[in-house]
Amino acid sequence: MLEIRDLHVAYGGIQAVKGISIDVPTGRIVTLIGANGAGKTSTLRAISGLCKNRKGSISWNGKDLTGSDPVAIVKAGIVMSPEGRRIFPHLTVLENLQLGAYSRSDKDGIASDMTWVFDLFPRLSERRAQKGGTLSGGEQQMLAVGRALMSKPALVMLDEPSLGLAPLLVREVFDIIREINDKGMTVLLVEQNAHAALKIAHKAYVLETGRVTLSGTGEELIADERVRAAYLGG
Amino acid sequence: MNLATFIQNILNSLTLGSLYALVAIGYTMVYGILRLINFAHSEIFMLGAYFVFWGITLVHLPWPVAMVLAILVTASLGVLVDQVAYRPLRDAPRISALISSIGVSFFLQNVAIVFFQAIPREVYRPQWLEDPILFHGVRVLPLTLFVPLLSLVLMLLLIYIVYRTKTGLGMRAISKDIETSYLMGVPVNRVIAITFGIGSALAAASGIMWALRYPQLQPIMGTIPGFKAFIAAVFGGIGSIQGAVIGGLTLGFIEIMTVAFFPDLAGYRDAFAFVLLILVLMVKPTGLLGERPEDKV
Ligand SMILES: Nc1ncnc2c1ncn2[C@@H]1O[C@H](COP(=O)(O)OP(=O)(O)O)[C@@H](O)[C@H]1O
Ligand SMILES: [Mg+2]
Numbered sequence: 001m002l003e004i005r006d007l008h009v010a011y012g013g014i015q016a017v018k019g020i021s022i023d024v025p026t027g028r029i030v031t032l033i034g035a036n037g038a039g040k041t042s043t044l045r046a047i048s049g050l051c052k053n054r055k056g057s058i059s060w061n062g063k064d065l066t067g068s069d070p071v072a073i074v075k076a077g078i079v080m081s082p083e084g085r086r087i088f089p090h091l092t093v094l095e096n097l098q099l100g101a102y103s104r105s106d107k108d109g110i111a112s113d114m115t116w117v118f119d120l121f122p123r124l125s126e127r128r129a130q131k132g133g134t135l136s137g138g139e140q141q142m143l144a145v146g147r148a149l150m151s152k153p154a155l156v157m158l159d160e161p162s163l164g165l166a167p168l169l170v171r172e173v174f175d176i177i178r179e180i181n182d183k184g185m186t187v188l189l190v191e192q193n194a195h196a197a198l199k200i201a202h203k204a205y206v207l208e209t210g211r212v213t214l215s216g217t218g219e220e221l222i223a224d225e226r227v228r229a230a231y232l233g234g
Numbered sequence: 235m236n237l238a239t240f241i242q243n244i245l246n247s248l249t250l251g252s253l254y255a256l257v258a259i260g261y262t263m264v265y266g267i268l269r270l271i272n273f274a275h276s277e278i279f280m281l282g283a284y285f286v287f288w289g290i291t292l293v294h295l296p297w298p299v300a301m302v303l304a305i306l307v308t309a310s311l312g313v314l315v316d317q318v319a320y321r322p323l324r325d326a327p328r329i330s331a332l333i334s335s336i337g338v339s340f341f342l343q344n345v346a347i348v349f350f351q352a353i354p355r356e357v358y359r360p361q362w363l364e365d366p367i368l369f370h371g372v373r374v375l376p377l378t379l380f381v382p383l384l385s386l387v388l389m390l391l392l393i394y395i396v397y398r399t400k401t402g403l404g405m406r407a408i409s410k411d412i413e414t415s416y417l418m419g420v421p422v423n424r425v426i427a428i429t430f431g432i433g434s435a436l437a438a439a440s441g442i443m444w445a446l447r448y449p450q451l452q453p454i455m456g457t458i459p460g461f462k463a464f465i466a467a468v469f470g471g472i473g474s475i476q477g478a479v480i481g482g483l484t485l486g487f488i489e490i491m492t493v494a495f496f497p498d499l500a501g502y503r504d505a506f507a508f509v510l511l512i513l514v515l516m517v518k519p520t521g522l523l524g525e526r527p528e529d530k531v
Contacts (some may be wrong), residue, residue, distance in 0.1 A: 074419035088407055099407050103419030151419060185335040
């Protein structure tokens with residue numbers, strides 16, 4: 001269970017996140033939706049320890065992570081697949097995945113997770129010796145997700161995994177998210193594709209200019225008039 | 235020029251070239267990871283040579299032991315320089331670390347002048363490196379075999395570390411995208427420290443072997459070789475290890491061969507290196523193997 005209380009994130013003088021509180025229960029899919037600039041990415045970056053300028057509290061299974069650095073947070077079982085994929089274009093697919101397992105030293109566990117990721121993404125398996133930069137956009141997204149999974153996380157945070165993908169691939173990404181969740185991993189999903197995200201989410205939050213303005217189950221928010229008007233195209 | 239002289243000139247070129255290459259690797263690795271030109275690197279080169287000298291004269295260590303210890307001490311010093319002078323500036327504008335490195339360079343040079351004194355010191359050289367050996371009728375200076383071979387071993391070791399170990403994978407990741415490396419759990423500061431350690435060890439090895447070839451120690455002895463090695467790194471494409479090796483060897487060959495074939499132009503040999511550098515940079519600003527710098531989003 002991840003509990004965020006009164007989180008603030010600032011860039012210089014700009015307040016990007018202005019006191020949000022979010023719960024991510026173990027085993028669930030939780031989604032943050034909201035317009036561009038609402039503070040979704042900043043929230044994930046604060047959780048993963050990248051934003052040093054954060055206030056409030058981040059607690060993970062009772063442990064305080066507020067001051068931890070990114071490496072400690074990965075070791076604690078929280079990993080983020082960043083916005084824009086950010087795969088390493090000059091490293092091979094295999095090396096990208098190995099990098100995802102950097103914080104681990106259990107050789108056998110890494111090998112079996114590698115097999116699992118290749119089962120999940122057969123196209124990555126075919127291209128394992130290829131440089132990351134030569135993959136198509138969809139494949140790069142698969143690689144970004146697979147790389148995050150290689151850290152054997154308890155909580156995976158995905159920042160706009162469907163961004164820029166063709167509709168068929170978007171569906172594939174959401175299927176994969178379900179599959180990951182079925183395997184027992186908790187998912188915190190940030191999406192512009194509000195409809196698809198709300199459909200698979202157990203719980204959802206709407207962010208507007210750095211504040212949570214609505215929350216509820218995925219179904220509740222899909223049915224909510226305000227959400228329909230603002231994020232689901234009426 | 236007869237064949238024997240030609241062969242000796244080739245070996246001289248390889249010797250000088252690998253000495254430049256070893257130093258250039260340190261410049262290029264640090265630049266690749268931090269986008270920092272570490273001006274203190276030439277002082278690391280100088281200190282490596284001095285540490286061997288003191289190891290032999292003060293502590294009476296056998297030469298090979300003094301050499302290994304000097305490399306280790308210099309590597310630790312390189313790590314210390316990073317921790318003290320660059321790490322606190324990691325989030326500052328790049329120019330700050332650059333200025334800091336110029337400061338460290340002056341500092342180390344002056345510390346060397348104070349503690350080691352500016353008088354040139356004679357370096358101990360094992361006799362077996364001096365006595366020419368006959369190889370199929372060609373007289374060869376053993377030093378000019380020893381230096382390229384030891385350099386080759388060190389470079390192979392480096393390539394193994396960079397391309398076959400986890401730390402090396404971390405280095406290659408950081409050089410492209412520090413933030414995502416953090417996200418993947420790479421202990422970035424530790425990997426950077428190791429990079430400084432490796433670069434400094436190679437510079438120390440180069441400084442030590444330089445002192446075997448030009449057996450005089452001076453606190454300013456790192457300046458010119460350091461500058462040339464930096465040029466070699468830029469010429470090969472800064473950020474690329476292979477480029478640093480090619481750049482170093484090219485510079486070595488140009489210097490030695492200019493003097494060998496055109497003795498009258500000996501005085502201009504440095505100029506040739508710089509002219510070549512300018513030409514390459516005009517045609518290919520990123521150097522031979524350099525990548526176009528990417529803007530990080
Ligand atoms: N590195 C940054 N420097 C300054 N302002 C930033 C930075 N990153 C984001 N912001 C600002 O913070 C706000 C929230 O951005 P972000 O968290 O990326 O929102 P979202 O992911 O919901 O689109 C925006 O107003 C954005 O302009
Ligand atoms: Mg965003």
